[in-house]
Amino acid sequence: MVKNTTSHLGNHQKKAIRRYAPIFLFPTFIAFVIGFLWPFIWGLYLSFFRFRTLSKTTFVGFQNYVKVLNDDSFLYSFIFTLVFTLISVLVINLLSFTVAFFLTKNIKGSTVFRTVFFLPNLIGGIVLGYLWKIILDALIIKYLGSSLALNAAYGFIGLIILVSWQQIGYFMIIYIAALQNVPHEHIEAAKIDGANGMQLLKNITIPAVMPSITICTFLSLTNGFKIFDQNLALTAGKPYNMTEMLALNIYNSFYESSTNMGVGQAKAVIFFIVVVVIALSQLYFTRSREVGN
Amino acid sequence: MNTNKQHFKNIIISVIFSIISFAWVLPVLIVLFNSFKSNNAIKTDLFSLPNKFSFVGIENYIKGIFNGNYPFYFAILFSIIITVLSVAIILICTSMTAWYIERVKSTFCKVFYYLCIFSMVVPFQMVMFTLSKTADKLNLNTPFTIPVVYLGFGAGLAVFLFSGFVKSIPYEIEEAATIDGCNTLQLFFRVIAPIMKSTYISVAILETMWVWNDYLLPYLVLDKREYRTIPIQIQYLQGSYGQVDYGATMALIVLCLIPIVTIYMLSQKHIIKGVVSGAVKG
Numbered sequence: 127m128v129k130n131t132t133s134h135l136g137n138h139q140k141k142a143i144r145r146y147a148p149i150f151l152f153p154t155f156i157a158f159v160i161g162f163l164w165p166f167i168w169g170l171y172l173s174f175f176r177f178r179t180l181s182k183t184t185f186v187g188f189q190n191y192v193k194v195l196n197d198d199s200f201l202y203s204f205i206f207t208l209v210f211t212l213i214s215v216l217v218i219n220l221l222s223f224t225v226a227f228f229l230t231k232n233i234k235g236s237t238v239f240r241t242v243f244f245l246p247n248l249i250g251g252i253v254l255g256y257l258w259k260i261i262l263d264a265l266i267i268k269y270l271g272s273s274l275a276l277n278a279a280y281g282f283i284g285l286i287i288l289v290s291w292q293q294i295g296y297f298m299i300i301y302i303a304a305l306q307n308v309p310h311e312h313i314e315a316a317k318i319d320g321a322n323g324m325q326l327l328k329n330i331t332i333p334a335v336m337p338s339i340t341i342c343t344f345l346s347l348t349n350g351f352k353i354f355d356q357n358l359a360l361t362a363g364k365p366y367n368m369t370e371m372l373a374l375n376i377y378n379s380f381y382e383s384s385t386n387m388g389v390g391q392a393k394a395v396i397f398f399i400v401v402v403v404i405a406l407s408q409l410y411f412t413r414s415r416e417v418g419n
Numbered sequence: 420m421n422t423n424k425q426h427f428k429n430i431i432i433s434v435i436f437s438i439i440s441f442a443w444v445l446p447v448l449i450v451l452f453n454s455f456k457s458n459n460a461i462k463t464d465l466f467s468l469p470n471k472f473s474f475v476g477i478e479n480y481i482k483g484i485f486n487g488n489y490p491f492y493f494a495i496l497f498s499i500i501i502t503v504l505s506v507a508i509i510l511i512c513t514s515m516t517a518w519y520i521e522r523v524k525s526t527f528c529k530v531f532y533y534l535c536i537f538s539m540v541v542p543f544q545m546v547m548f549t550l551s552k553t554a555d556k557l558n559l560n561t562p563f564t565i566p567v568v569y570l571g572f573g574a575g576l577a578v579f580l581f582s583g584f585v586k587s588i589p590y591e592i593e594e595a596a597t598i599d600g601c602n603t604l605q606l607f608f609r610v611i612a613p614i615m616k617s618t619y620i621s622v623a624i625l626e627t628m629w630v631w632n633d634y635l636l637p638y639l640v641l642d643k644r645e646y647r648t649i650p651i652q653i654q655y656l657q658g659s660y661g662q663v664d665y666g667a668t669m670a671l672i673v674l675c676l677i678p679i680v681t682i683y684m685l686s687q688k689h690i691i692k693g694v695v696s697g698a699v700k701g
Contacts, residue, residue, distance in 0.1 A: 139597060143522055146603045150519035154512045154574050155531060161571015162538045165546035165553055172549065180552065234433045241687055242440040245447075247694065248679050250632025252650040256657050257672055260665070261446055264465035291446070299695050345698060352542050355634050359654070376544045377635075391548060398545040405540045 173391040178384065190392035199367060200393055203375035210282065210371065211350030214289050218346050219339070222294045226301035227327075240302070244295035251292075255359020258288045262360075274361055278368035281361040285369065288356055293349065297342045304338035305331070337412070344408035351401060372397055447676065454479050454669035461665040479666035483674070486664075487656070491671060494652035500562045501637065501648060502630045505569035509577050509626050510619055512570055517581030518611055522593075532582065538575035543635060546572075551639040560642045568640055569630055577622050580696060584618040585611075624693030631679075649675055 143150070173190055177183040194200055225243060229236045246254070262284045263273050274281050312330050321329065332339070354373035357363070363370035363378070370378070376397060379390035452468055453461050460473030467473070484491045520528040554560055554568050588611065596610045612619075634650040643651065653671060657663060683690055 136594070139594070140523055142597075143519060143603050144525075147519070149604070150515040150607075151528075151531075154516040154570065154578070157512070157567050157571035158531075158534070158538075158574045159571070160553060160557065160559070161550065161568045162541070162546065162574070163534065165549035166538075166541060168549040168553070169546050228432055228436065231429065231432070233429055233436065235437065239436045239440050240691075241683075242443050244687075244691055245444070245680070245683060248628060248683055248690070249676065250634065250650055252634045252654055253632075253672055253675050256653060256668065257446055257450055259657075260668070261449055261465065291443070296695070299691055300698060303695075341698065354544075355632075355650075358634075359657070373542070373544050377547075380548055387548065394542075394544045394547075398541055401542050402540055 169391055170395060173388060173395045176386050176388045178387060183388075186388065190386070190388040191396070193386075193389050194392045194396060197389070197393075199370070200375055200379075202367075203370050203372050206282075206368075206370070207351060207353075207372040210285060210353075211347060214286055214350045215343060215346045217286060217290050218293050218297060219342055221290065222297035222342070223301050223339075225294065226298045226305055227331075229298070230302055230305045240295075240298070242295075243298055246292050247296045249292070251353075251355025252359045254288060254292055255356045258284065258291075259360050262287070275364040278365055281364070281369035284360055285353075285356065288360060289350070289353065292356070293346065297346065300338055300342055301335065304335040308334040340408070340411055344404065344411075348401060348404055351397075351404065450669050450672050450676075454666070454673045456666065456669075458664060458666045461669065475666070477670075479670035480674070482664065483667035483670040486667065489647060489652060489655070491649075491652060491674075494647045494649045495674075497562045497646050498631065498648040498650075501565055501569075502627060504563065505566040505573075505630045506623055506626045508566045508570050509573055510623055513574055513577035513622075514581045514612065514615060514619065515607060516574075517578045518585050518607060520578070521582050521585040532578070535575040535578045538572075539579065543572075547635065547639055550636075554640045560640055560646075562641070562646050565637065565640055568636070569626075572636070573626060573629065576697060577626065580622055580625075581615065581618055584615055588614055620689050621693040621696045624690050625697045628694060 172183070174185060174187060175183040176186045176190070225239075229239055233239070249257070259274060262280070266272055266274065266277075266280055270280070272280060274284055308331055312334070313326060316326055316330050352373060353371055354377070357369070357371045357374050358377075361369040363374055367375075367378075376390055376393045379393060380387055384390060449465065453465060455475060455477075456469045456473040457475045457478075460467075460469075520532050550568070550572070554565070559565055559568050592610060592614075593606060596606050601609065632650065633648075634654065637646075637648050638651050638654070641647070641651070647655065653668075653675070656668065656671070
């Protein structure tokens with residue numbers, strides 16, 4: 127990063143730029159209001175109303191939120207998503223770190239391996255979901271005599287396989303960048319002191335890449351919570367909504383079985399709060415580490 | 420002796436990774452060779468290579484593209500239109516805005532900047548219902564107008580990334596350009612924008628991947644009788660809408676993958692850098 131040598135722009139110049147606000151600022155701001163700000167505020171507001179169509183809304187206070195907390199399907203989805211996310215965070219981070227660890231060791235063909243591992247990350251969730259659905263269903267029908275739509279356990283494992291395949295390459299790249307920045311002298315010094323491979327990894331490498339581990343853990347955590355496309359394409363919640371994750375549950379309470387859309391909106395607000403809490407704790411963790419160093 | 424041992428170890432690791440890499444692309448390969456097999460052959464054995472009985476040439480591709488009540492080439496066309504327009508408008512507008520925000524730094528700018536950061540955290544489900552209603556009311560439900568919605572919902576990350584770069588541009592450059600007689604527009608497009616080239620590439624890749632693959636936003640916003648994107652059409656064909664033609668599905672999945680894989684092979688360095696630059700998004 128280049129440090130600024132002048133602390134601020136001259137007032138005269140600022141004024142000159144300001145005159146161009148209608149070109150520089152307004153288009154983005156207006157689109158931002160349409161595409162985010164207004165829908166956000168309106169959504170928050172609507173979560174306190176009972177409605178089926180927007181022409182007839184009734185204020186109900188916190189009733190929608192009470193209904194959400196008594197909605198078994200939502201609580202089930204919440205727990206399902208939580209378990210899914212925790213397992214996927216573990217699997218994704220362990221595997222991507224392991225891959226990155228080996229690929230930074232001067233292996234022949236490591237560039238090709240990186241290219242291959244990263245590729246699935248570019249495929250969209252819907253296409254990815256159907257691609258795996260076809261393959262997993264063929265395997266399950268052939269060897270286990272069941273299918274994704276019949277057995278929730280297979281759906282769960284299928285989702286883990288799918289998101290791991292999609293995301294391992296992504297986190298591998300972040301870990302590779304981190305591992306390449308571990309100071310060589312530290313490793314050499316530890317080797318001279320007689321440290322073996324495991325000790326090196328535990329005492330030198332992992333502490334040095336800890337910031338990246340934090341970032342990747344939180345990123346995979348939010349990714350896991352927000353999964354929608356993959357869920358819709360792979361299982362669509364089958365069987366009996368037993369593989370329905372949070373985002374899909376919210377979607378369904380709006381568009382599939384809605385007597386009161388306010389409940390769906392209240393679910394969305396709770397979902398939003400959960401994601402914000404995760405983001406804030408990430409901020410807290412990364413900040414406190416900076417202070418600690 | 421020690422280096423020899425190390426060398427041998429590295430070869431073993433190389434071999435193991437070759438096998439894993441092959442397994443990694445196997446799902447794509449399976450879909451690829453099945454796209455040349457007949458529907459029945461796919462159903463009976465997905466994992467066999469096409470032979471002279473099951474091979475059907477490009478029949479699946481023709482069926483996939485032209486059959487059905489909504490032709491797939493429409494979906495391809497609309498996907499391209501939406502992606503190109505949205506990414507173009509996002510790049511132009513947000514880079515200008517980010518520069519304006521960083522240079523003017525008024526209270527309004529600061530509030531807008533923090534709102535942008537805030538918007539990155541908000542999951543789409545929070546706004547999906549109200550956003551689709553708003554877009555509907557404002558006639559933003561066509562491929563030519565939906566880019567406004569993408570600009571609005573995607574502004575946060577793009578403004579954030581551009582501002583990060585603008586902070587590193589020294590003021591002297593702008594002062595020198597102003598003294599040389601540049602007005603603000605010339606200053607931005609002739610001086611600032613070229614400096615930000617690498618950020619433009621990163622943001623372009625990030626937004627392209629997002630818009631091209633996005634399913635729920637266009638599904639809720641677009642008028643689906645007339646306009647569908649590739650992910651929407653694939654969902655229509657696969658969801659509970661009648662008998663699934665496996666051959667055609669395989670062909671369509673391959674068609675979706677071809678542009679992605681081609682572009683990736685041509686510029687993977689940029690793409691990896693671009694996609695990972697979005698890691699700030701919570």
